[in-house]
Amino acid sequence: MSENSRPKGTPRFPEGPAPDPAGSRFERRIRSFQPRRSRVTTAQGDALRRLWPQWGLDIDGKEVLDLGKLFGDADTGPDETPRPVVLEIGFGMGEATAQMAAADPDTGILAVDVHTPGMGNLLGLAERNGLSNIRVANGDAIILLREMLAPECLDGVRVYFPDPWPKARHHKRRLIQPEFLTLLAPCLKPGAVLHCATDWEPYAEHMLEVLSAHPDFENTQEDGGYAPRPDFRPLTRFEGQGLNKGHVVHDLLFRRAATLAERPDEGPATPTDREDPPRP
Numbered sequence: 001m002s003e004n005s006r007p008k009g010t011p012r013f014p015e016g017p018a019p020d021p022a023g024s025r026f027e028r029r030i031r032s033f034q035p036r037r038s039r040v041t042t043a044q045g046d047a048l049r050r051l052w053p054q055w056g057l058d059i060d061g062k063e064v065l066d067l068g069k070l071f072g073d074a075d076t077g078p079d080e081t082p083r084p085v086v087l088e089i090g091f092g093m094g095e096a097t098a099q100m101a102a103a104d105p106d107t108g109i110l111a112v113d114v115h116t117p118g119m120g121n122l123l124g125l126a127e128r129n130g131l132s133n134i135r136v137a138n139g140d141a142i143i144l145l146r147e148m149l150a151p152e153c154l155d156g157v158r159v160y161f162p163d164p165w166p167k168a169r170h171h172k173r174r175l176i177q178p179e180f181l182t183l184l185a186p187c188l189k190p191g192a193v194l195h196c197a198t199d200w201e202p203y204a205e206h207m208l209e210v211l212s213a214h215p216d217f218e219n220t221q222e223d224g225g226y227a228p229r230p231d232f233r234p235l236t237r238f239e240g241q242g243l244n245k246g247h248v249v250h251d252l253l254f255r256r257a258a259t260l261a262e263r264p265d266e267g268p269a270t271p272t273d274r275e276d277p278p279r280p
């Protein structure tokens, strides 16, 4: 059925990503993304219909994910460790995601975005390139981190060219904020790296400031500055657009600290930090 002949009120992709998976089940929150209604091409729609049931998941905040199962490692033997999983927040059209998945087939990539054409595009790329190590998550990464990821389940996080929100009144919508880092840190394994990149100089400065100040993260660079671009990060679509405008790109690589700072409301953050209960 074409987009135009779809009766009003019926879902665009009945077997595909839900329009607003977390719905109103969570309080109104500041969103780091802009709702965009862009056209889904025939190929993207076809990929969504066929591949979503197998490789897609809605971020509905209803359950904690078993990443081993999600990536098909359920039969891992007692001596084998499940494959590492890296979260990519905001994959856009997914070209760079597919390239990184092809270059490192033993690592699972959990790729999250809210952009429906991009989800279709990435699913199509995964199928065409025979990539079985990508799962596409539809919805707000904040709900994913807060409600659906187990402690210390991630081996890394990539945030490449997040929306820069250049106007001062929109700065609060930037993803990289102290609150985001506090939410993210417990989901990362100790030593796992958060890799950010941006072509927007003021956002790069903001990232460096909040990451350097956060007690749960340590800069991998001894001089406390930006990192050289790692070989494994391909050129992304937004990066190409930024470079065409003469922007300078900065990479930031921060590792999660061995122990987490105490959360004021919750007491010690990791079970290993907790004191034994008093003896009766």
Ligand SMILES: C[S@@+](CC[C@H](N)C(=O)[O-])C[C@H]1O[C@@H](n2cnc3c(N)ncnc32)[C@H](O)[C@@H]1O
Residues within 6 Å of the ligand: 031, 032, 033, 034, 089, 090, 091, 092, 093, 112, 113, 114, 115, 139, 140, 141, 142, 160, 161, 162, 163, 164, 175, 236, 237, 238, 239
């Ligand atoms: C500027 S684009 C960059 C896309 C891609 N990384 C690139 O470099 O070409 C930022 C992307 O992040 C997504 N995004 C922003 N906030 C998000 C959130 N909270 N959860 C999921 N995706 C988000 C947007 O939908 C958008 O596709």
